[in-house]
Amino acid sequence: MAESVKVGLLGLGTVGTGVASIITRHQKELQHQIGCPVEIKKVLVRNKQKLRENSFEDELLTEDPQDVLLDDEIDVIVEVIGGVEQTKEWLITALSQQKHVVTANKDLMAIHGATLLEKAAEYGCDLYYEASVAGGIPILRSLSDGLSADRITKIMGIVNGTTNYILTKMSTYGSSYDDVLKQAQELGFAESDPTADVEGLDAARKMAILATLGFSAPVSLDDVKVKGISGISDIDLDYAKRLGYTIKLIGIADRSEGKIDVSVRPTLLPNEHPLSSVHNEYNAVYIHGEAVGETMFYGPGAGSLPTATAVVSDLVTVMKNMRLGINGKSTLAPMNAKQLKANDEIHTQYFIRLRVIDRTGIFSAITSLFAEYEVSFEKLLQLPVEGEELAEIIIVTHKTSQQTFEELLERLNQVDVVESVESSYCVEGGN
Amino acid sequence: MAESVKVGLLGLGTVGTGVASIITRHQKELQHQIGCPVEIKKVLVRNKQKLRENSFEDELLTEDPQDVLLDDEIDVIVEVIGGVEQTKEWLITALSQQKHVVTANKDLMAIHGATLLEKAAEYGCDLYYEASVAGGIPILRSLSDGLSADRITKIMGIVNGTTNYILTKMSTYGSSYDDVLKQAQELGFAESDPTADVEGLDAARKMAILATLGFSAPVSLDDVKVKGISGISDIDLDYAKRLGYTIKLIGIADRSEGKIDVSVRPTLLPNEHPLSSVHNEYNAVYIHGEAVGETMFYGPGAGSLPTATAVVSDLVTVMKNMRLGINGKSTLAPMNAKQLKANDEIHTQYFIRLRVIDRTGIFSAITSLFAEYEVSFEKLLQLPVEGEELAEIIIVTHKTSQQTFEELLERLNQVDVVESVESSYCVEGGN
Known part of the structure; x- marks a missing residue:
């Protein structure tokens, strides 16, 4: 040397x-x-x-x-x-x-x-x-060395500081997305062209890197399903809060029975979940390993x-x-072939918000549709819409497959007493 | 091979x-x-x-x-x-x-x-x-590799699961220390002889190991000041909660100007501090580095x-x-000599609870004593003690030196209108 x-x-x-x-x-x-x-x-x-x-x-x-x-x-x-x-x-x-x-x-x-x-x-x-x-979080090292003995089954993270800053401010002050974005740009927390951040692409890149390493399989950016935060309304944040949830832009890489699913999307987490209290521009990555159970790594995501x-x-x-004298010897090629989950192999809870005509019998028409698809409710909230003959129905379902939920959504859109499906989100971190 | x-x-x-x-x-x-x-x-x-x-x-x-x-x-x-x-x-x-x-x-x-x-x-x-x-938390690795470029200034951790379990249950259910300990023993979260855990010795051992590695200085168990949780009353937990704090058994290793202080003791943390939401038998270690700022590592501490x-x-x-072929080459001898801080070099906030005779002028007698030692208040609460001619005064001070605070405590004990100094704790994580 x-x-x-x-x-x-x-x-x-x-x-x-x-x-x-x-x-x-x-x-x-x-x-x-x-x-x-x-x-x-x-x-x-x-x-x-x-x-x-x-x-x-x-x-x-x-x-x-x-x-x-x-x-x-x-x-x-x-x-x-x-x-x-x-x-x-x-x-x-x-x-x-x-x-x-x-x-x-x-x-x-x-x-x-x-x-x-x-x-x-x-x-x-x-x-x-x-x-x-x-x-600043030594997460790749933790995956490749610290947890090297374990089999990682799930990686869940807040890996984009800009969107977490925006969602934190929206949730704290009840402000709208556009207002907070403008403020974040002024403070330097968001770029003048914020697309890569707010549309989830930046987070998707990081999840592809994490999943590749954590699952020892060649996960590429194209494998990551992405949805950003620009469509989140303050109304959704408010309802989520009332039901005991926080909305975060969550990257999830999930593996079971050798199959992988990786996504980035706005997700509801119970308030008591460790990722719910990660605020502002901070990042955190939550890892579930077969042996170690839950660990979490928290710190500044940028700067x-x-x-x-x-x-x-x-x-x-x-x-x-x-x-x-051992350069070039510490990187391992992925040991597993990549097999992605199909939509009927991905199970999660969902939050859905509907606007319906406020009339007797409507509620049972809707719930019977859920029953037809065998999707049951964990939480339910119905409220009249002020000044209109409409009601809002907010439902948190029990776990169901993504495919079933998408079919159900399509059917709901066709029911004529349903004015609109206002929003739907995945819900993670429940039991 | x-x-x-x-x-x-x-x-x-x-x-x-x-x-x-x-x-x-x-x-x-x-x-x-x-x-x-x-x-x-x-x-x-x-x-x-x-x-x-x-x-x-x-x-x-x-x-x-x-x-x-x-x-x-x-x-x-x-x-x-x-x-x-x-x-x-x-x-x-x-x-x-x-x-x-x-x-x-x-x-x-x-x-x-x-x-x-x-x-x-x-x-x-x-x-x-x-x-x-x-x-299960890969914390030593993170200190020696992941943050190897940084200069660590503070390590703060919940590193004993038994005591964190006990304090979580006391705080959640308002139960007494003895009741929760008995329950923890029945559930296997505490040993039949819980001394090493509840008196802070187990945590002190871990802090000595963390400080040695984090500060690259030979910190031994004898250097760690230790106080356990057996003296914590549910009354203190309740007052702490009212003032926006959570009491945790916190190990702190602190370094400034080349001098080190390591302690384990029950400590008040603001509710919004990341360590406050570490519950039950979970462990977490919070690290402050000059460059990286705050990072935290969370996971199961035992099992x-x-x-x-x-x-x-x-x-x-x-x-x-x-x-x-590189065994035996990755451990570094400590690079720094160990220099411990004196009591007048350690500055922190304090919580103190006094019982005083409930009479006009008492309050000013006490506050003037604080003024004499130049210890100012951040928070203050005075409440009558039911059925007695006594009042309780709870004070959270601004930062002061440990030496000053100990002298002040001694003087307070001598004031004849002070019936008793019921408790005092360090307060960390404020601004």
């Missing part, structure tokens, strides 16, 4: 700045762990002229990726620049140059993770990506320093591996 | 049985991870004749420790038999025979951890002990299978290390 480990940094945005700051501030601790100093040798930036707070000397910065990727002295590439296709090519170049890679890029890992991990194995290099899921902590912790692992 | 890894098991109680069960049931997953089968070759038991549920063949069981410790074919010793001094000697023998060790023994690690880790390093062996703290999951996960790590 050289007298110092040399790092090439791709990107100097908020996370990159955090990485540089931790490497500087915690140099003593890092040296203790890896036995030599850590040095950032080159930094790829999009624009050298941009004013920056960090005091990197000018000659460290470059706008040419090759300056970093082909530098013989650089041992490890830290990728915090984002992007997918071009970044993938850069990292393959880096791996082919025998450089280890640490990345915080969930988009990249969700789409090209399998390819990149193969390339890393081919070139005998490390590829770590802890920061790509749930920022410069939390994410940078995960990146530098991965860097420490790479550098320890360098000291021990 | 041999065609299988051979394990010697010391102890076949609840955890030992769980270990054997996981090794059998998850054999396929284990083989995928380590590349060869895992086999339990010998099991030390105290009494071979005892009826057991597991179907170990008779010749695997032995009452003679040397049969296991000196068996040349055994690669790893899994210690789940408990005990301190004799067990320490056994493990030193095992290490001297080049056998790696996995232990779930917190008493042993809190007392002789440093010695055993030195011996392991001397003989080039692995020694892992994840299961010794917080059962056969959760604890066994942690043991077998350690075993997987040992076996992976064997495959890579």
Whole structure:
């Protein structure tokens, strides 16, 4: 091993700045762990002229990726620049140059993770990506090491901070989605184009990564069923609250009898469920293992320093591996083939809200339809709609298959006394 | 590496049985991870004749420790038999025979951890002990790997399931300590001699282990200040609740300016603090790092299978290390000298409950004493005591030093209108 480990940094945005700051501030601790100093040798930036707070000397910065990727002295590439296709090519170049890679890029890992991990194995290099899921929470490590003896049956998580912030504020203040989104954008908790967050895509990427690792099966982004939060009304949040539930954007990866189902969607959780009290921009991942039972990991899902902590912790692992001469040997190929559940193999509870004409006999017409599909009720609420001859019926069902529920929904829409099916959600975490 | 890894098991109680069960049931997953089968070759038991549920063949069981410790074919010793001094000697023998060790023994690690880790390093062996703290929660791993880039400033945990169960029931049902303890004993959540649990000793052992690892400094059991829960009255729980707090037995390891303070004591936490909603026998460890901010790890603190999951996960790590030829190289000696805080360097908020004679002017006599010590109030409650000419005053102070508070307490006890200082607790988790 050289007298110092040399790092090439791709990107100097908020996370990159955090990485540089931790490497500087915690140099003593890092040296203790890896036995030599850590040095950032080159930094790829999009624009050298941009004013920056960090005091990197000018000659460290470059706008040419090759300056970093082909530098013989650089041992490890830290990728915090984002992007997918071009970044993938850069990292393959880096791996082919025998450089280890640490990345915080969930988009990249969700789409090209399998390819990149193969390339890393081919070139005998490390590829770590802890920061790509749930920022400061060491969740990938916990799945791959801490719970390595167990068989994971369910992973349930709040893995997107923006949507959790929005839902927390909507629920606390009874505000509308649009108002809270605008506020979140002003405060920097939501992007100016919030689509990837609010439509669930960001969470889906993370769930694909978690499911792949937790179930040791090649789950891709396309396998994840996604629904975002933009359709949630404050009325639903209010009814959920009255019935003892909190609505969260929940990613669920579920495995039983060798078959997998992965989804991201707004979900009702009982208030006493540990994930219900995860507020604002925080993330949490709840894991159910056959032997260990329930565990939960909670922490900041994003942010410069939390994410940078995960990146530098991965860097420490790479550098320890360098000291021990075991790089490229810790990643395992998935052991299981991927088999997805069909809709009639997925069972959950549902919340449904209907507007019906407020007349004698209507209620029994509706309940008899539920009875026909053998869907029974756990909770039920009927309220008149003010100023109209309508009533709202809110039902929380017992567990039923997704297929049955979808058929029932279609039938409900055809019943003429049903004015509209206003909303429906999955309900998780019950008994 | 041999065609299988051979394990010697010391102890076949609840955890030992769980270990054997996981090794059998998850054999396929284990083989995928380590590349060869895992086999339990010998099991030390105290009494071979005892009826057991597991179907170990008779010749695997032995009452003679040397049969296991000196068996040349055994690669790893899994210690789940408990005990301190004799067990320490056994493990030193095992290490001297080049056998790696996995232990779930917190008493042993809190007392002789440093010695055993030195011996392991001397003989080039692995020694892992994840299961010794917080059962199924992979917390030691998270501290040493997942957060390795960060500087940990505070570890706060509910690390004893028995006391958390008792406090949860007292708080939920308003029952007395004695009633709940008796019930917990009947249900198997408390030992027939509950002293080590309820007096905080068990939690103190775990905090010594956590602080040593988190602060990279040799914190021993003697350094931990301990107070148990046996003195908590249901009245205190009730007042705490009225003021928006939950009382938990909290272990705190705190570091600032290079100085450390470690304690275990009943502590008031604001209801919205994540640790307040950790109920029953569950454990949780809350970590504050300079860069990562707040993270929390939640899960079962004990139990056969959760604890066994942690043991077998350690075993997987040992076996992976064997495959890579890097045993004995992952443990780091503490990098920092231990410097403990003096009482005037420890600052916290306090809750105090006084009984005073209910007469005009008393209140001002008491508050002027607080003013003399420059201790200000965050919350205050005064209530008459039914049927007596007494009042109760409950005060939550702002932060003050432990030394100041102790001096103030002593003075309060001398004021003649103060009938008694009924109780006082630390308050954590405020702003």
